[in-house]
Amino acid sequence: MRCVILRISAIIPAFNEEGRIEGVLDTIVTANIFSQIIVVDDGSTDNTSQIAGRYPIELIALPYNKGKAEAVKQGLSACNGEIIVLLDADLIGLTKEHILHLVKPIQNKETEMTIGIFKGGRLLTDMAQKIAPNLSGQRAFNSYLAEEIIMMDTSGYSIEVALKKLIRKRGIKTKWVILQNISHVTKEEKLGFLKGTQWRFKMYRDIIKYWFN
């Protein structure tokens, strides 16, 4: 049987992640899984671009903060892999195995999209993902879905909820995969309680607005 090696692209949207992106890129680069790694610096005002630029990646630096949805779409427009993996820039404890868990079911043609669910990392982040698994930023999918995702009328934090609607509308075969011992840095930890809570409510607003649109 002929074995076809599929190219795999990673997209990492990043807004002011200078303290966290290094850990994520260390794993992504050394995992030796990706033929293309795209970091989209979404108008950061810190050293996110400079730090990302030390790695063998393609950097897209947006001139101002356009929101996660736009950052992901910009990454998708530059992708050349047959499989695309989305990973947040603030993950704690990302390993090669986590990435393989996301990618393998697509390579094996078991499904068209995987959604990674945190387990055993941190109680609070685990709980959030249990309540709203469809909001997870960790995914892999076939690149034939990219064009349709780029065309979605989504902004801010509504990319995941838009994907949920797309999955339903198009009947995209989706599989949840458990990602053990991984979590992310919360908004309150990044920005402090007040600003973090404001950003959290902005995120909820984006999601709810899209959902009822």
Ligand SMILES: O=c1ccn([C@@H]2O[C@H](COP(=O)(O)OP(=O)(O)O)[C@@H](O)[C@H]2O)c(=O)[nH]1
């Ligand atoms: O305007 C934004 C907000 C967030 N992000 C990135 O999107 C991912 C998820 O965002 P965030 O960490 O704020 O969400 P959380 O995981 O806290 O829900 C992270 O890599 C962020 O750096 C982005 O590119 N632009």
Ligand SMILES: O=C(O)[C@@H](COP(=O)(O)O)O[C@H]1O[C@H](CO)[C@@H](O)[C@H](O)[C@H]1O
């Ligand atoms: O899990 C969640 O409820 C949120 C919020 O995470 P935190 O409360 O900041 O740990 O995080 C996710 O949702 C966002 C919106 O869909 C995604 O963009 C993030 O990637 C995802 O981590």
